[in-house]
Every structure is written in structure tokens, then in C-alpha cells.
Amino acid sequence: MSFKLLARRFYSSKIVKLTSESYPNIKRDSKYGKITPQTIEFFQNLLGSSSTITDNDLLSSYNEDQMRKYKGQSQLCLKPKTTEQVSQILKYCNEFKLAVVPQGGNTGLVGGSIPVFDEIIISLSNLNKIRSFDQVSGILKVDAGVVLETADSYLAEQGYIFPLDLGAKGSCHIGGNVATNAGGLRLLRYGSLHGSVLGLEVVLPDGTILNSMNSLRKDNTGYDLKQLFIGSEGTIGIITGVSILCPSRPKAVNIAFLGLDSYEAVQKTFQRAKNELCEILSAFEFMDKESQLQTLKFLKTSHPLAEDGEEFPDYNFYVLIETSGSNKEHDDFKLETFLESVMEDELVLNGVVSQDESQLKTLWNWREGISEASTFDGGVYKYDVSLPLPVMYDLVNETRTRLQDADLISIDDSTKPVVDVVGYGHIGDGNLHLNVCVREYNKNVEKVLEPFIYKWIQNKNGSISAEHGLGFQKKNYIGYSKSEIEIKMIKDLKNHYDPNGILNPYKYV
Amino acid sequence: MSFKLLARRFYSSKIVKLTSESYPNIKRDSKYGKITPQTIEFFQNLLGSSSTITDNDLLSSYNEDQMRKYKGQSQLCLKPKTTEQVSQILKYCNEFKLAVVPQGGNTGLVGGSIPVFDEIIISLSNLNKIRSFDQVSGILKVDAGVVLETADSYLAEQGYIFPLDLGAKGSCHIGGNVATNAGGLRLLRYGSLHGSVLGLEVVLPDGTILNSMNSLRKDNTGYDLKQLFIGSEGTIGIITGVSILCPSRPKAVNIAFLGLDSYEAVQKTFQRAKNELCEILSAFEFMDKESQLQTLKFLKTSHPLAEDGEEFPDYNFYVLIETSGSNKEHDDFKLETFLESVMEDELVLNGVVSQDESQLKTLWNWREGISEASTFDGGVYKYDVSLPLPVMYDLVNETRTRLQDADLISIDDSTKPVVDVVGYGHIGDGNLHLNVCVREYNKNVEKVLEPFIYKWIQNKNGSISAEHGLGFQKKNYIGYSKSEIEIKMIKDLKNHYDPNGILNPYKYV
Known part of the structure; x- marks a missing residue:
């Protein structure tokens, strides 16, 4: 399977506030040194001028995250070309207690690769062989x-x-x-x-x-x-x-996009898929109706399960199943047999199967487009959580109810801050993406959402970060997923390996 | 796939020497406390008498390993029934600096779960729900x-x-x-x-x-x-x-047992199997001729690839391929197509495919029996190594040549200590089992084998322990697989988590 998003993820185009202004309680730690002309000279000698970025315009793309939510004030970005240079950089920074933040493609969703204050950015983009x-x-x-x-x-x-x-x-x-x-x-x-x-x-x-x-x-x-x-x-x-x-590349890939009536049916279909598609099952993604309606606004094209003449079908849940195998004929047979059996048992009400590469991409877009579509009305509060499957979707319903009770949500009434609550994700991994689509970022909404969502997850023994990580955003919430003993051991390891605390401070733990 | 060995692994029946006698250079560390009547009383109160074993006859099976190579002198074996009891035991032992050795099923091959001196054995066998x-x-x-x-x-x-x-x-x-x-x-x-x-x-x-x-x-x-x-x-x-x-259990399992001419053909067949059997390939094991001849002595039944009337076929290498999938017909077709194509290309010279559960077990026995068969003549020096595939089998040839040069090896001449050198293993994982089958354990043989084998592996960036671990046997050889920096970090973690060193001393690192 190889597909790309139609467009780059985009978020609100407002000017991004400095992280230090958005979070005035977090202060720069005075134990860290500051860069001096000598620091810059040292790095220019080590890396060359073109890999030692001090120009403010050039620095801005390294100081801001893709979501335009976090903004640092780094005055220096280093772009080493060898491992040995990375080693020399850290040796120097450790000696002078200069804080650093390592940065890869800058696609993180929790502000983990953006400086909070004046940390030196170490971009790995020139180490690319x-x-x-x-x-x-x-x-x-x-x-x-x-x-x-x-x-x-x-x-x-x-x-x-x-x-x-x-x-x-x-x-x-x-x-x-x-x-x-x-x-x-x-x-x-x-x-x-x-x-x-x-x-x-x-x-x-x-x-x-x-x-x-x-x-x-x-x-x-x-x-x-x-x-x-x-x-x-x-x-x-x-x-x-x-x-x-790396595994062998599958020779045959199929996608089925299905309409279902209930979350119960989604779970049963997943279990059947695991047992019947077994070794060829490579993705099982679920989406609720709200996520697809939101995506409809964004993609502006009729839904794959819509009947002739209608724009949108009438199912409460949708499932995308991908199979990957070595024999197209075998995989087609397995997938068809499976689909016939789950439709006969009325678990699945309707469905389409991709016939070519272009259809395959179109179907994936209705799953992958949700992330961008969620910001369509202005912004989004994103939660990426692991939960036991039976209760996973309850979190979406309960979050919506809370926002309704607080009179903060309406699809049509543009005076309400929240547009809709949508749920989707990798059901095969017990991983729910809960997006609260908003017209504007709003403190009242935040108070309704947090710590409610984190507490709810803790109560169900889930994880507050299934795949996005902790970064800056979730640093203070680790206690909802980890015990005191675990947190102590984690802090302990951090201090053990980085006694000066120069690596990616103000984050993680 | 579910099969059992025909008989339990057995080794030389000689009386086992105490580890402390076999390795007189290793001394009991005087920093450890000794058990007293009060210690035993404490544990009897905590666990009950039946879970506090002090009887010498009962202790012997906990003090000796299955290979009958290592023998400890523990006077106390504890069999906690709850995690809380394990916690109480360690708290007490840590306070009084009493060394302990955790023991599971005692099936390890490097002496890792056997006391070296008087360490208290903590058997987990009662924690079995x-x-x-x-x-x-x-x-x-x-x-x-x-x-x-x-x-x-x-x-x-x-x-x-x-x-x-x-x-x-x-x-x-x-x-x-x-x-x-x-x-x-x-x-x-x-x-x-x-x-x-x-x-x-x-x-x-x-x-x-x-x-x-x-x-x-x-x-x-x-x-x-x-x-x-x-x-x-x-x-x-x-x-x-x-x-x-845990994954879904495959509904269909096939085994093919193949004869090949060269190690080159084994590698090519593996690559073809990965690409052509893809998602249904579940094992790819290789065996050399010598390993099968040794197994013949042990199983005393004609080889699966032997033609009518002969006891043993004439191939230099053998391969066992297992497929596991959800549709028997599809898997049969894939395996047959694959076998036809590799035979047409003359990579594989001959082969059989299991037709039922009993044949499947028989074929697996010719792979799994090698371990026991290797001790048939008296004993075995076992090496479990990872190596890059292209050079993996060279180690078997070079080891044999060294033993020939030293005039220590003969299949027929019973005055020579070594019977044969056999190679087999999980080629899919780059994991070679090198067994030197001996008539008796012999210092001259050991000198020819070590450190030669470890140095050879180090030279090829391999691992001196692919899956058996370090335990007691390979503690001193970690330097052949890990750098000084890695060893320092490993020791450092050991000291960090176990500052009194009470857990499984004299082993690992």
C-alpha cells in the first residue's frame, strides 16, 4: 500500500503565540547556559557556516511546529552531517550546560521537537544517507x-x-x-x-x-x-x-470499505476478520458517522458508500479493511468469502471493494482525511488514546454528552465553540483518535475536556498517549497512565543518563 | 503446529561435579550473608514449611541443571505462591545481603538458573495460574x-x-x-x-x-x-x-522436508521462500548432512528422504519449511508452486511434504532430534550463534578443519575425543547451532574450540549467544559481542538496580 495525503495537513493560520506566553507558569531553568559569540564560532568551525543557522527568518521554521501550536525562541540551529559531529556538539553543550532539542521531520503532534525557550535545535536533516x-x-x-x-x-x-x-x-x-x-x-x-x-x-x-x-x-x-x-x-x-x-513487499493489496450499524458490530467484525482473514489482514480501521460527515465537508465529494443521487449514506459506523498477501486470487477469494459471511450475519450492511490503485487511494482518503478535516472549522483538540475495545467508543459518546450538557456544541449554531466530536482509529491496536472539532480554541471547552478525558482513561486502565508520545503537551499527565513507581524509575533513568538535563528539557517527564 | 520431542533431552549420566570444583578460580563473594536458623524460620513463617525446602534430596533437582553440567550447593529453595511473597523474600534477602537465584523450568542451556555456591533458589513453579x-x-x-x-x-x-x-x-x-x-x-x-x-x-x-x-x-x-x-x-x-x-491460531499447517546440494542453494531457497511464500512462511530450518547422520544413530529409523531400500539419502544439506495459514487449499497451492519452481531451477533436489499430523511430527523430529542426538556418543559442546547468512556455515567447516588439524576428530576411531561437528538452525533468523559431538569432555578439545569460535564470530560482527543467553557459561565472553561502552552501560544498569548484587551473582556480566 502506498498512498499520500491529498494535501499537507493544515491548521489554523493564526499567528502562533510563543510557548512561553501560552504557558506563563513554565519558566526557563537558569541552570542552563546561554549561547555567546564564542559558542557560535565553535559550531561554525565544527560544522561550517551553512550548517550553523542563526538567521531569524531561517530559524522560524525550526522554532514552530506543523500544527502551529508551539513556538520556541531558539537562536541557533545546528545541522550536523556526521555522527561524529553530533557527538562533538553534545560534548560541548554538556560541558557548558547548553540545553538542546533534537529535531527530525518536525511532524510530531505533542510539541516534542520544538524548543520551549532558547534551546539549541539539532536538526538531523543533513544526516540522510x-x-x-x-x-x-x-x-x-x-x-x-x-x-x-x-x-x-x-x-x-x-x-x-x-x-x-x-x-x-x-x-x-x-x-x-x-x-x-x-x-x-x-x-x-x-x-x-x-x-x-x-x-x-x-x-x-x-x-x-x-x-x-x-x-x-x-x-x-x-x-x-x-x-x-x-x-x-x-x-x-x-x-x-x-x-x-524489513518484510517482503506484499504483491496483492485489497481494500474494503464497509458500513455498519453499531460499535458492537464493529467489534464483532474485527474479531471475525482476525480469525478469517488471519495472515493477510494488514489494517482494520474504524470511523464513526460524525468523522465521515466532517470529512465530507473537507473532501467535497460523495461518500464511497453513498447510493446514486445521495451525498452521504446512512450508517453509524464505517470500517476500512486492508489485506496484503502474495497471491491476488487467493486474497480476493478470502476477502469475498469473509464479506459474504459477515453480510449474511448482518454485521456489515453495505460495502465496496477497491478494484484498482486509484480506488484504493480514494478509499484510504476517507480514513486519512479525517485528521485534516477535523480542523476544517478552525481548530481541533486531539486525543490519541489506548483503551480496552469494549469501552473504547464510550469515551466519544461521554465526551459529546459533557459538551452538550455545558451547551458548548452545535453543528449549525456558529456561536457555539465546538462543532462536533468525532472518533476513529486503529481498532486492531485498541487505539482511538478522539478529535473535538472547534470553531476556536476556548478555555471553557478545555475545562470540560480536561482532566475529564485523562481521568476517564485512567479509570479504564488505558493510555493517554497510544502513539503520539508525551512531548511538551502531555508531560504533566503521565500520572494518568503510569504508576508512581514507574514515574520514579523513568525520572531516575533520565537523571542517570542526562545528569545535566541538557536533552530536550521541559518535556516528557 | 504442536509437537513434542520423543523423549526428554538427556545428557551424560556421569555424576555432576560441583560448579565450584569445575571452576576453582571463581570464589564465593564474602559480601553475601549466610542463611541461619532464623532465616529459615522467617521463610517458613512467610511461605509455610512445604514451600521452604531445606531437605538435601529434595534440593538436588533444584541445584543441578538438565544438561548435568552445573551443580550448586544451595541449602534453601523457596517456592512463593504470590507476587507479594516474592516481594517479601527479596526485601528480606536484600536487607541481609543474601544472594538469590531465580529459577523457572530449569531448561536453560548456559547454567543461568542454577546456584554457583549457596545462593537461595527462588523457584517460580508455584506461581502458575x-x-x-x-x-x-x-x-x-x-x-x-x-x-x-x-x-x-x-x-x-x-x-x-x-x-x-x-x-x-x-x-x-x-x-x-x-x-x-x-x-x-x-x-x-x-x-x-x-x-x-x-x-x-x-x-x-x-x-x-x-x-x-x-x-x-x-x-x-x-x-x-x-x-x-x-x-x-x-x-x-x-x-x-x-x-x-497472541495471534490467531493458523488453521492449516504444512511441512516440506527438502534435500539440497550446497549451502549456497540453502540461502537462495530461503530468499525465494521469503518472497514466494511470504505471509504463510512460519519456519525455515536448515540442517547439514552430518547433523542428519548423527540423528539417524539416535532415531534409528530411515531418513524421510531415503529412497526405497536405503537408510540415508545423499544430500549435503536439508531444509525444513513450515507454512501456516488460514486456508489449506491456498497454502497447498502456494507451497506446491514454490517447490516446483525451486526444483525446476535445481536449487532443491528432492523433497517430501507432510500429508497428515503424524507425518508432520515425524519430519519435525529430524530437526528437533538433533539436539539430543548430538549427545549420543557421550557429550556435546554447544554454540548458539548469530552470523551474517553468507558466512554462517563457514564456521562449521573451519571448526571441523581445526579439529582435524589437531587430530582430535573421527567418526570411527573411538580413541579420538570428537565424533563429528554438526551445524543446523533457524536460517530465517541468521541463527546457527554449532554442536561439537564428543565421546568425552576434553580440555584439548576446549582449547581448540575456544576462544577460536568466539573470535571468529566477533570478526564477523556476529553474536556469541543468539538465543541461549549468557548465564554462567558465557559471562566472560560478552566482550566478543558487545563493545566496551555497551558493557559499561550494562554493568552500570546492574549496579543501579541491584546495588547489593543479590540477584543471580557470578553470571551474565
């Missing part, structure tokens, strides 16, 4: 700054596939994917990065280079140190190289 | 002491499969599997435990209980602490509970 690929084992070795799509296109030529796919693939870096333990669309089939990453090259805060890039698929000699850096969001080391096991 | 299973998500939660086969049989009834399978499944504990990061026969299909384990319950040396058992499939809030304990061999915590994601 594919190092090697082994045709027999499927082991790919890349620099951290290689763009995900670049790697996947390269692998396609070799008959392989990158075991991770996500909407931001055209911009995000593989190093950033690993640092944030990205999940995405292929997790159901190929598992998490904790299983597929075989080795990492990481620069520690003191400049030490930790290298396990030569690891083979199996190696049981000592603690698996690299695992600590997968999902560590640049707080204990900067990933500069990744070795990852 | 299946806690829960979720039919929709496939998440299984078990006590650490649940036997692997028990869990897999339970899952079979629910239409699921445990994502790990190994020869010792009838005895090994799931907690032990996780503590040693067991690989086994299903890794090619279901990936490593670092990907499939979702949560752990672990008791730390000071008695703290770290619990992530409620984790869902996705959770990006903080460092993934549980990963540190996967493969830590009981040196920084004792695993008491495991939550693991």
Missing part, C-alpha cells in the same frame, strides 16, 4: 534523517517494505519515528518498532556514541539497551542511525 | 511459572497460539522464556518477545513491585521499562507476571 540494505536478510541501515517515504520507495525497488507507515511519511524522519516509537497503519501486521528495530546508533548527552548497528536478528548478550531509546523522545540520547528488519 | 485471556484482543496474562505448553494448549481451545515455541515447551516457564528472551521456532513468523510482550510484573531487588500488566497494545508514555527485563536473566528483577499478545 541510506547506509546499506541486505537483500537476503531484509536488514536496512539508515541515517536517522532519512525520510520515511524515501526509505520505503527504495525498499519497493528491492521487493521489500518498511514495517511502518503513517500519514506524515513524506516529511517524517526514521530517527524521529524510532525516537517517538511511531505506530501507524502497519502495526497490526508488522508489529511495533520494539520488535523490528535491530540496532541503533545513539549519541549520549556526554558525546559517547553507543552503537549496536551491527546487531543481527538475534542477540542475547546483555540488557537490550537500544530499547530504552525507542520512544524516549530525545531525552536521553540522540538517535543517529537505525538498523531495521 | 493463567490470569486472564481476552478473546477480542488476544491478550493473555499469566503468572511467570505457567508452563509454555500449558498456555499454548489453553490458547488452542480459544483459537489462538502462543507466539513462541521451543523444544522444551513441556517444562519451561513463560517467566523464564521472557527473562531469557527465548527465540525458538516461531520467531520468523511472530517476531521477538520485545515486540509481543505487552506488560510485565517484576519484583525488584528491594522488594518493589513494578507492574505494567494492564498495558494495552500501544502506550507511548515514558521509557519502555519492561524491555530491560526481557533477556535480563534474573539479574535486575524477578518476573512474576507476563502479559503477551
Whole structure:
């Protein structure tokens, strides 16, 4: 499966406030040094002038996130070309207690790669070589700054596939994917990065280079140190190289887009799909009616399940099923047999199956377009949560009820701040995306949503961040997903590996 | 796939020397306390007398490993029934600096679960309940002491499969599997435990209980602490509970057993199988001629590829391919098409495909029997290594040549200590098992083998322990697979989490 979003994600075009102004309670830590002309001279000598960015106009794109929600005040962005340069940078910064923030493709959704104050930005974008690929084992070795799509296109030529796919693939870096333990669309089939990453090259805060890039698929000699850096969001080391096991590229891909009546039917259909499609099931995504109505406004084209003459069909839930296999005929048969059986049992009420690559992309757009569509009316509050499947959708209903009770929500009445609440996500991974689509960001809405949503998730033993990470946005909410013992151990590791706290401060934990 | 070995693994029946006698250079560390009548009284009060074993006859099976290679002198074995009891035990031992060794099913191959001196044995065998299973998500939660086969049989009834399978499944504990990061026969299909384990319950040396058992499939809030304990061999915590994601059980399983002429053909056939069998390939095991000849002596039945009238066929290499899928007809077609094409290209010279469950078991026995067969003549030196595929088999040839040059090897001449050198393993994982079959354990042989084999592996960037772990046997050899920086970080973590060093001393690192 290879598709791209129709347009780049866009958000409100308002001027972005400085993070320090939006969050006046957070103060710059005076323990950190400040950059001086000598600092800049040192880095210019080390990296060259073109890789030592001090120009304010050039700096702005590194200081702001893609959502235009966070804005830092960094005066210096460094773009090292080698691991050794990253090591020299950190050694220097550690010595002078200069805080840094590592930045990949800057596609994160929790403000993790944006400076909060004047942290030095270390952009990995110049570390962008594919190092090697082994045709027999499927082991790919890349620099951290290689763009995900670049790697996947390269692998396609070799008959392989990158075991991770996500909407931001055209911009995000593989190093950033690993640092944030990205999940995405292929997790159901190929598992998490904790299983597929075989080795990492990481620069520690003191400049030490930790290298396990030569690891083979199996190696049981000592603690698996690299695992600590997968999902560590640049707080204990900067990933500069990744070795990852890639599966064979499937020869046949099918998409079915289905209409269902209830969340109960969605769950039952998922279980049937797992058991009946088994080894060829590669995605099972669900969407509620509200998410599709919102997407309709954005895509401005009739829905794939709409009958002749109508713009939108009448189902409460939608499901996208993807199969990937090695024999088109077999997969078609399996998918048709499955669809016949779930329709006969009235779990699925209607559906279409893609007949070609172009239809396949169109169908995926109705799932992938939701993210952009959610900001269509002005903005969006995004929650990315893991919950036990049986209760997962209850959170969407209860959130809507609370907003109704507070008289803050209306699709038609433009004086209400909230337009709608939409739910969708990777049901195969127990991962719900809950988007509260708003006409404007609003403190009253925020008070209704938080900490209510976090408490609700905690109560159900869920996770407040299934795949987006903690970053700046969720730093203070980790207690809703982790115990005191766990948080203590996490802080403890942070202090152990980064005693000066120079790596990505004000975030994570 | 569900099969059992014909007989339990057996090794030389000689009386086992105490580890302290076999390795006189290793001394008991005087910093550890000794058990007193008060210690025993404390534990009797905590656990009851039947779970506080002090009787020498009863202790012997806990003091000796299955290979009969290591023998400890523990005077106390504790069998807690709850996690809370494990916590109380460690709290007490930490306070009085009493060294302990955690023990699961005692099926390890590197002496990791056997005391070296008088360490207190903590057996997890009474912590053996299946806690829960979720039919929709496939998440299984078990006590650490649940036997692997028990869990897999339970899952079979629910239409699921445990994502790990190994020869010792009838005895090994799931907690032990996780503590040693067991690989086994299903890794090619279901990936490593670092990907499939979702949560752990672990008791730390000071008695703290770290619990992530409620984790869902996705959770990006903080460092993934549980990963540190996967493969830590009981040196920084004792695993008491495991939550693991289980896949749907395949409805169709096929086995093909093939004869090939060269290791080059084995590699090419593997690559073809990956690309052509793709999603249904679940095992690709290779065996050399010598391994099959050794197994012939043990199984005493004609080889599956032998023609009428002959006992043994004439191929240099053998391959076992397993496919697992949801549709027997589709899988048969894929496997037949694949086999026709590799035979047409003369990569594969001959082959049989299992027609029923009993044939399937018979074919697996010729692969799984090698381990026992290797000890048939008296004993075996076992090496479990990861190597890049192109050079993997060279190690077998070079080891044989060295033994020939030293005049130490002969199949027929019973005055020579070594019978034969055999190579086999999970080629899909780059994992070679190199067995040196001997008539007796012999210092001259050892000198020829070590450190030669470890140096050879280091030179090829391989791992000296692909799946067996370090334990007691390979503690001193970690430097052949890990850099000084990595070893320092590993030691550092050990000291950080277990400052008194009470957990599994004299081992690992």
C-alpha cells in the first residue's frame, strides 16, 4: 500500500503565540547556559557556516511546529552531517550546560521537537544517507534523517517494505519515528518498532556514541539497551542511525470499505476478520458517522458508500479493511468469502471493494482525511488514546454528552465553540483518535475536556498517549497512565543518563 | 503446529561435579550473608514449611541443571505462591545481603538458573495460574511459572497460539522464556518477545513491585521499562507476571522436508521462500548432512528422504519449511508452486511434504532430534550463534578443519575425543547451532574450540549467544559481542538496580 495525503495537513493560520506566553507558569531553568559569540564560532568551525543557522527568518521554521501550536525562541540551529559531529556538539553543550532539542521531520503532534525557550535545535536533516540494505536478510541501515517515504520507495525497488507507515511519511524522519516509537497503519501486521528495530546508533548527552548497528536478528548478550531509546523522545540520547528488519513487499493489496450499524458490530467484525482473514489482514480501521460527515465537508465529494443521487449514506459506523498477501486470487477469494459471511450475519450492511490503485487511494482518503478535516472549522483538540475495545467508543459518546450538557456544541449554531466530536482509529491496536472539532480554541471547552478525558482513561486502565508520545503537551499527565513507581524509575533513568538535563528539557517527564 | 520431542533431552549420566570444583578460580563473594536458623524460620513463617525446602534430596533437582553440567550447593529453595511473597523474600534477602537465584523450568542451556555456591533458589513453579485471556484482543496474562505448553494448549481451545515455541515447551516457564528472551521456532513468523510482550510484573531487588500488566497494545508514555527485563536473566528483577499478545491460531499447517546440494542453494531457497511464500512462511530450518547422520544413530529409523531400500539419502544439506495459514487449499497451492519452481531451477533436489499430523511430527523430529542426538556418543559442546547468512556455515567447516588439524576428530576411531561437528538452525533468523559431538569432555578439545569460535564470530560482527543467553557459561565472553561502552552501560544498569548484587551473582556480566 502506498498512498499520500491529498494535501499537507493544515491548521489554523493564526499567528502562533510563543510557548512561553501560552504557558506563563513554565519558566526557563537558569541552570542552563546561554549561547555567546564564542559558542557560535565553535559550531561554525565544527560544522561550517551553512550548517550553523542563526538567521531569524531561517530559524522560524525550526522554532514552530506543523500544527502551529508551539513556538520556541531558539537562536541557533545546528545541522550536523556526521555522527561524529553530533557527538562533538553534545560534548560541548554538556560541558557548558547548553540545553538542546533534537529535531527530525518536525511532524510530531505533542510539541516534542520544538524548543520551549532558547534551546539549541539539532536538526538531523543533513544526516540522510541510506547506509546499506541486505537483500537476503531484509536488514536496512539508515541515517536517522532519512525520510520515511524515501526509505520505503527504495525498499519497493528491492521487493521489500518498511514495517511502518503513517500519514506524515513524506516529511517524517526514521530517527524521529524510532525516537517517538511511531505506530501507524502497519502495526497490526508488522508489529511495533520494539520488535523490528535491530540496532541503533545513539549519541549520549556526554558525546559517547553507543552503537549496536551491527546487531543481527538475534542477540542475547546483555540488557537490550537500544530499547530504552525507542520512544524516549530525545531525552536521553540522540538517535543517529537505525538498523531495521524489513518484510517482503506484499504483491496483492485489497481494500474494503464497509458500513455498519453499531460499535458492537464493529467489534464483532474485527474479531471475525482476525480469525478469517488471519495472515493477510494488514489494517482494520474504524470511523464513526460524525468523522465521515466532517470529512465530507473537507473532501467535497460523495461518500464511497453513498447510493446514486445521495451525498452521504446512512450508517453509524464505517470500517476500512486492508489485506496484503502474495497471491491476488487467493486474497480476493478470502476477502469475498469473509464479506459474504459477515453480510449474511448482518454485521456489515453495505460495502465496496477497491478494484484498482486509484480506488484504493480514494478509499484510504476517507480514513486519512479525517485528521485534516477535523480542523476544517478552525481548530481541533486531539486525543490519541489506548483503551480496552469494549469501552473504547464510550469515551466519544461521554465526551459529546459533557459538551452538550455545558451547551458548548452545535453543528449549525456558529456561536457555539465546538462543532462536533468525532472518533476513529486503529481498532486492531485498541487505539482511538478522539478529535473535538472547534470553531476556536476556548478555555471553557478545555475545562470540560480536561482532566475529564485523562481521568476517564485512567479509570479504564488505558493510555493517554497510544502513539503520539508525551512531548511538551502531555508531560504533566503521565500520572494518568503510569504508576508512581514507574514515574520514579523513568525520572531516575533520565537523571542517570542526562545528569545535566541538557536533552530536550521541559518535556516528557 | 504442536509437537513434542520423543523423549526428554538427556545428557551424560556421569555424576555432576560441583560448579565450584569445575571452576576453582571463581570464589564465593564474602559480601553475601549466610542463611541461619532464623532465616529459615522467617521463610517458613512467610511461605509455610512445604514451600521452604531445606531437605538435601529434595534440593538436588533444584541445584543441578538438565544438561548435568552445573551443580550448586544451595541449602534453601523457596517456592512463593504470590507476587507479594516474592516481594517479601527479596526485601528480606536484600536487607541481609543474601544472594538469590531465580529459577523457572530449569531448561536453560548456559547454567543461568542454577546456584554457583549457596545462593537461595527462588523457584517460580508455584506461581502458575493463567490470569486472564481476552478473546477480542488476544491478550493473555499469566503468572511467570505457567508452563509454555500449558498456555499454548489453553490458547488452542480459544483459537489462538502462543507466539513462541521451543523444544522444551513441556517444562519451561513463560517467566523464564521472557527473562531469557527465548527465540525458538516461531520467531520468523511472530517476531521477538520485545515486540509481543505487552506488560510485565517484576519484583525488584528491594522488594518493589513494578507492574505494567494492564498495558494495552500501544502506550507511548515514558521509557519502555519492561524491555530491560526481557533477556535480563534474573539479574535486575524477578518476573512474576507476563502479559503477551497472541495471534490467531493458523488453521492449516504444512511441512516440506527438502534435500539440497550446497549451502549456497540453502540461502537462495530461503530468499525465494521469503518472497514466494511470504505471509504463510512460519519456519525455515536448515540442517547439514552430518547433523542428519548423527540423528539417524539416535532415531534409528530411515531418513524421510531415503529412497526405497536405503537408510540415508545423499544430500549435503536439508531444509525444513513450515507454512501456516488460514486456508489449506491456498497454502497447498502456494507451497506446491514454490517447490516446483525451486526444483525446476535445481536449487532443491528432492523433497517430501507432510500429508497428515503424524507425518508432520515425524519430519519435525529430524530437526528437533538433533539436539539430543548430538549427545549420543557421550557429550556435546554447544554454540548458539548469530552470523551474517553468507558466512554462517563457514564456521562449521573451519571448526571441523581445526579439529582435524589437531587430530582430535573421527567418526570411527573411538580413541579420538570428537565424533563429528554438526551445524543446523533457524536460517530465517541468521541463527546457527554449532554442536561439537564428543565421546568425552576434553580440555584439548576446549582449547581448540575456544576462544577460536568466539573470535571468529566477533570478526564477523556476529553474536556469541543468539538465543541461549549468557548465564554462567558465557559471562566472560560478552566482550566478543558487545563493545566496551555497551558493557559499561550494562554493568552500570546492574549496579543501579541491584546495588547489593543479590540477584543471580557470578553470571551474565
